[in-house]
Amino acid sequence: MNIDMIRAAAERLNGHALRTPFLNSPLLDALAGRRVWVKAECLQLTGSFKFRGAWSALSALDPKVRAKGVIAFSSGNHAQGVALAAKMHDTSAVIVMPADSPAMKLENTRAYGAEVITYDRDTEDRNEIGARISQERGLTLIKPFDEPQVIAGQGTCGLEIAQQATEQGITDAQVIVCCGGGGLTSGIALALEAEAPGLRVRPAEPEGFDDVARSLHAGEIKRNLRTSGNLCDAIITPQPGDLTFPIMKRLCGAGLVITEDQALAAMAHAWNRLKLVAEPGGAAALAAVLFHGDEIQGDDVIVTISGGNVDAAVFARALELA
């Protein structure tokens, strides 16, 4: 895993993925007490940064292998990313999703042309389902985060942050990243190490699912006790990845931990001040900036809004806080 892989991924993504905007709102700055720069990955194709990693991984496959189809496990954003990237590569995708995934994520994954197979989180083993289907049909597994070409794809977001921060004259700031398994976090950290070493990544996670924060603190991988039961479904993973954790350990500052209510309030602020639709997990970094500002240093802070795939009922709860 190195910066050259990220640069190569950026070449492959060029013309297919969006260079997402780097937004600022004077009213949000006033709330946060510092300048807040928002990398709006919810505007990426499929509504989250996951399209970057999916495109990177699919475009790196041998065309003959790719033509047989791909398979992925995901609660929703990686699912949509892989589904659309497969469609755009004229190949097929099978996505194994928990039956209780947000309805929008299930619907959109199907709408992008993927075959969706649902399973019960409590009684079925997704790895067993995936291995069986994959073997039967000769499909290639696209892992959600612990895969070099996926990390490289997510890292392209970091290359853009480096450029966009430089355009704004920002050379020294913390970059708060919504963090699940660490694909986006480690990819951005690698890109910034090479391109903007004054920008330092810190992961943001939900309370009770702060495996990365605890792992960084302990210096070794720690697991979450639970694997479901939080509105921030997009960033709930059992533990940091074997590939992503060493990168985060080397390059990231301490993790920030937010509550579900803070995620909902951050969604309301993104709606009001930025005119962006954020999902709870995609608003974690903004929540950290708005509600844990005393744990952050610097006059400027950069945050990712990493996704916007949220059901209307959950969004309505956020609006009640607006």
Next chain:
Amino acid sequence: MNIDMIRAAAERLNGHALRTPFLNSPLLDALAGRRVWVKAECLQLTGSFKFRGAWSALSALDPKVRAKGVIAFSSGNHAQGVALAAKMHDTSAVIVMPADSPAMKLENTRAYGAEVITYDRDTEDRNEIGARISQERGLTLIKPFDEPQVIAGQGTCGLEIAQQATEQGITDAQVIVCCGGGGLTSGIALALEAEAPGLRVRPAEPEGFDDVARSLHAGEIKRNLRTSGNLCDAIITPQPGDLTFPIMKRLCGAGLVITEDQALAAMAHAWNRLKLVAEPGGAAALAAVLFHGDEIQGDDVIVTISGGNVDAAVFARALELA
């Protein structure tokens, strides 16, 4: 009014206003039956394109005149644009707003530092109020649309559309623009005439407030019967401007007319597919594309989402349609 004024405004806006993104969603394309390109002006500073015209007008004033302060009449988006542009120019702004303006627009205008004076649409004359205050304090009136430097500022959005369409290989398409008094519509039309003559503007308006569509059809200015009572508050004006109408008459295709329910449904689609917050008036062009596609020609269509300043209760109504 000419293209050189728009180019000069673009120079003055550079580094202050945002070059807003040009977004596309495969799922939205599928709904519309053609490729839909969205110029996301709701992401502009203050949440609408109006910041462009306000900055253009304020930056064109003699500094001594500007230092005395400015005044504007507006139901909300021009209000916020002028308020922030005044603050960024270190001068003061008085904004005369209807007392029944959306709460968010009143709050945000104050939050940008302006002095807000409300009036009763039914019993008070805003022109009388404005003239009195303006005279007492030596303020310069910044008109919302019928003012050359405001049209020039809105036209910078058209310069960007011309560039962004070219980047996507689009040389021939209709450009549907949310239309009130015609500042944005005429500005974009002038910019495209010079920079991308294969792109032709068509205004979109709410039913019952289709003064521009009727004026274009008649070849002369027609008034609306009502001046309030529609969710699309941002694009409700009594009649086209004396400056904007001749430009629209020369350059625009026939107007498109949408219902309030179509505007709400378009807001839901913008939320779901684009992760953008649109206000009803800002969703009029997208509503025309989604619900009046048979009146539009071409494989590609370009639409503005011109603003996103909407109260939570109205947004919740749109979400119910998601």
